Amino acid sequence: MNNDTTMSMVEREGAETTDEQLMIAHQAGDVRAFPMLVERYRIQLHGYLQRFLGSAAAADDVFQETFLQIHLSAASFDVTRTLRPWLYTIASNKARDWYRHHKRRATLSLDKTMGHGENEFTLMDVVSCKTDQPGEALSAREESTQVKDVVDSLPELHREILLMAYFQRFSYQHIADMLNIPLGTVKSRLHSAVALFADSWAQSTHQTPRDHG
Amino acid sequence: MTPPSNDPPKILSAEDCRAIDALLEAGLVDGDDAVHNTSESPESKRKTAALSLLRKLEAYPVKEPDALLVDATMALIAREERARRDRMEIHTPAWGKRTQWADFGAVAAVALIATGVGWPIAQRMRAAALEQNCANNLRTVGSSIAAYAVDHRGNLPATASLGGLFETPTTSKLDWSNYEHSGHLLLLERNGYAKHDSLHCPACSALPACGTFSFRVPNAKTPFRLQAMGRTPLVADANPIIHMRRVGNKAQLTTTASQCSLNHEQRGQNVLFADVSIIWLVNPVINGDNIYLPDGVKDFQSLPLSPQATAVNDIFLAQ
Numbered sequence: 001m002n003n004d005t006t007m008s009m010v011e012r013e014g015a016e017t018t019d020e021q022l023m024i025a026h027q028a029g030d031v032r033a034f035p036m037l038v039e040r041y042r043i044q045l046h047g048y049l050q051r052f053l054g055s056a057a058a059a060d061d062v063f064q065e066t067f068l069q070i071h072l073s074a075a076s077f078d079v080t081r082t083l084r085p086w087l088y089t090i091a092s093n094k095a096r097d098w099y100r101h102h103k104r105r106a107t108l109s110l111d112k113t114m115g116h117g118e119n120e121f122t123l124m125d126v127v128s129c130k131t132d133q134p135g136e137a138l139s140a141r142e143e144s145t146q147v148k149d150v151v152d153s154l155p156e157l158h159r160e161i162l163l164m165a166y167f168q169r170f171s172y173q174h175i176a177d178m179l180n181i182p183l184g185t186v187k188s189r190l191h192s193a194v195a196l197f198a199d200s201w202a203q204s205t206h207q208t209p210r211d212h213g
Numbered sequence: 214m215t216p217p218s219n220d221p222p223k224i225l226s227a228e229d230c231r232a233i234d235a236l237l238e239a240g241l242v243d244g245d246d247a248v249h250n251t252s253e254s255p256e257s258k259r260k261t262a263a264l265s266l267l268r269k270l271e272a273y274p275v276k277e278p279d280a281l282l283v284d285a286t287m288a289l290i291a292r293e294e295r296a297r298r299d300r301m302e303i304h305t306p307a308w309g310k311r312t313q314w315a316d317f318g319a320v321a322a323v324a325l326i327a328t329g330v331g332w333p334i335a336q337r338m339r340a341a342a343l344e345q346n347c348a349n350n351l352r353t354v355g356s357s358i359a360a361y362a363v364d365h366r367g368n369l370p371a372t373a374s375l376g377g378l379f380e381t382p383t384t385s386k387l388d389w390s391n392y393e394h395s396g397h398l399l400l401l402e403r404n405g406y407a408k409h410d411s412l413h414c415p416a417c418s419a420l421p422a423c424g425t426f427s428f429r430v431p432n433a434k435t436p437f438r439l440q441a442m443g444r445t446p447l448v449a450d451a452n453p454i455i456h457m458r459r460v461g462n463k464a465q466l467t468t469t470a471s472q473c474s475l476n477h478e479q480r481g482q483n484v485l486f487a488d489v490s491i492i493w494l495v496n497p498v499i500n501g502d503n504i505y506l507p508d509g510v511k512d513f514q515s516l517p518l519s520p521q522a523t524a525v526n527d528i529f530l531a532q
Contacts, residue, residue, distance in 0.1 A: 034290075038283045046278040056276045063278070064286045071290050140272070147272040166267050169240050187234060194233055195225045198266055 019083035027074055037083075038067050044168075045091055051163050052095045054152040062098050066091040088168060089178040092160055099156055150200040158193035165190055232259035241267075340477065343416035347450065347476065348483045348491045350411045354398065354426065354448055355489035357407035361400070362439040369429075369437050369447075370400035394531040395428045398448070414450055414476040414483075423475040427452040427505070427530035434525050442487035449497075449530045450474035450482035452505045456532065471496050472505065504530050 017025075019040070025033035045066065049059035069090050070077075077086065151159060164170045164178070172190075176183045225233070241264065361370050401407040417423035429447050431437040453472045473495070474482035481495040484504065497504050508527035 038286050047275045050275050051273050064289050067286045144272045144274045191225050191230045
């Protein structure tokens with residue numbers, strides 16, 4: 001795309017300009033393009049990082065480092081490809097680096113046996129638990145706290161793939177490309193993530209004071 | 214927060230896995246519909262259950278980031294850019310340019326001094342080496358003459374082609390321009406006693422202006438034999454006076470009392486004696502006799518128009 005065309009597009013209709021056009025404008029030296037890109041992903045990417053890292057402050061740091069990396073690597077960005085997967089790949093890598101540095105959570109090896117036979121359950125068993133029954137539903141605040149506890153307790157890799165799939169709506173193939181793992185691994189890892197979340201959720205709701213009261 | 218369970222984690226049924234795959238591959242759109250789907254098929258119920266569970270994720274408390282996060286991010290990028298530029302630059306203080314010029318001047322001065330001191334030293338070393346090479350050639354000439362004399366009943370090399378040593382030069386050879394006394398030494402080369410290169414001084418290659426050797430001019434009353442020469446000069450660097458006489462350069466030779474050979478830029482000359490010894494003379498005078506002038510001749514101005522037989526015991530080396 002012609003750079004002049006892209007720059008004028010940024011001037012006229014920044015909100016309608018695609019991510020890739022903003023990157024081209026940034027590469028061409030338009031100083032307005034990059035802040036526009038950062039603002040565009042401010043809420044979305046920061047939300048992903050908050051859920052991933054379990055901390056808004058940590059998300060702030062990783063968010064900035066992610067865009068710094070994007071800026072430094074802008075020249076190597078292939079403008080024929082979409083920016084969003086690249087952005088989330090970098091953000092996920094930065095988030096994992098943050099984890100390694102802070103070691104705040106114990107991780108669960110993916111090689112760990114995920115259970116057999118009698119441990120198999122269905123999601124319908126989980127969602128039909130008594131906490132979802134009328135009159136016994138958790139308050140929004142309680143549920144919010146509960147969800148945070150459960151999500152934060154998930155192993156890093158399971159939490160990452162669950163967030164990518166649900167909140168960012170990335171396809172299996174996109175996730176495989178971003179994490180550089182086989183498609184089958186993505187599926188099995190997501191299944192494990194959902195199972196862990198469901199199991200943890202079921203356990204946590206059974207332990208709520210309301211259940212005992 | 215719920216402590217992690219030590220029980221083996223549960224796994225989803227294959228049907229649930231397929232339901233999740235179907236939801237994800239459809240971008241959760243079908244799942245949205247499935248929530249309100251009244252179908253009682255097991256597959257729909259599984260999708261509904263899966264989506265219902267996943268939707269609980271939305272309850273995760275997320276704080277909306279401050280709008281200043283964009284400014285903070287851009288400021289971080291600007292700081293990093295500045296730091297990178299600083300790393301790329303060569304740090305020079307404000308007085309850097311002046312210092313560089315001063316340094317340049319100092320280096321130039323040192324170079325000039327080194328050149329000023331070193332060049333003359335190098336030149337002197339080169340001249341000394343050439344003087345030594347010249348002496349070596351003369352030593353070769355001396356050895357060649359000695360060998361020639363042994364083979365020729367003690368006689369020194371003399372060729373009849375120059376008109377003979379003891380004859381009055383022919384009309385055509387009356388003046389200094391045609392006089393080639395050192396040509397007698399070519400007999401050494403012609404008869405295999407010496408190589409051509411050894412019959413020249415290597416200090417000066419501008420032949421015939423310099424670079425040749427001058428040979429002893431005999432007189433009619435003294436046998437021109439090696440034994441008869443005693444320890445007297447036999448061959449030396451080219452005679453400067455005869456050269457100047459030929460080219461008519463009187464200005465260069467204002468006096469003849471101590472003119473040294475042009476072979477060594479008039480610093481001195483190598484002299485081969487009849488006993489094959491070599492001496493470097495800074496003045497071409499031995500026992501009051503100038504080896505470059507015939508007897509009775511005191512200076513360039515009084516040099517006879519043509520070479521003449523010298524007096525007995527006169528030492529005169531001519532080209």
